[in-house]
Amino acid sequence: MPNTIMVLNGPNLNMLGSREPETYGTLTLPEIGSMAKDHAKTLGYDTDFRQSNHEGTLVDWIQEGGDGACGIILNAGAYTHTSIAIRDAIAAIKTPVIEVHLSNVFAREEFRHHSYISDVAKGVICGFGASGYVLAIDAIASMLRVK
Numbered sequence: 001m002p003n004t005i006m007v008l009n010g011p012n013l014n015m016l017g018s019r020e021p022e023t024y025g026t027l028t029l030p031e032i033g034s035m036a037k038d039h040a041k042t043l044g045y046d047t048d049f050r051q052s053n054h055e056g057t058l059v060d061w062i063q064e065g066g067d068g069a070c071g072i073i074l075n076a077g078a079y080t081h082t083s084i085a086i087r088d089a090i091a092a093i094k095t096p097v098i099e100v101h102l103s104n105v106f107a108r109e110e111f112r113h114h115s116y117i118s119d120v121a122k123g124v125i126c127g128f129g130a131s132g133y134v135l136a137i138d139a140i141a142s143m144l145r146v147k
């Protein structure tokens with residue numbers, strides 16, 4: 001069983017730090033990546049942290065995580081609310097996927113209340129900012145311990 005937690009980030013998350021900081025916080029994506037890496041290390045896991053603005057690339061990476069990762073943390077950004085392709089990719093693999101959002105999507109516009117991903121994910125964490133990534137690592141680690 002691979003020891004790597006894949007952390008996949010979708011469109012516009014490369015803009016974190018300057019993008020709507022009142023909604024998404026002030027940390028940059030590389031800063032969140034190193035936070036995730038450091039936390040995973042304390043639990044004995046490596047991270048593979050990536051970002052793409054392209055739906056098909058995220059689909060490719062999810063498929064890759066089906067063999068190469070013990071868990072996937074996915075913030076699909078706006079594709080959360082639109083992408084049947086990403087949903088189908090998650091449904092096609094056995095690797096557990098945790099859906100993460102920095103913001104509380106349920107306290108925002110109605111179009112953000114629906115996710116194509118939530119019911120094929122193991123769980124959903126939203127509204128805790130960058131800490132959500134750390135919580136998701138804890139969730140994967142505890143899920144793998146119980147198995």
Ligand code: DHK
Nearest residue numbers: 012075077078101102103112
């Ligand atoms: C990030 C985005 O880019 C939005 O499109 C989602 C999510 C919410 C977040 O909170 O991390 O609606």
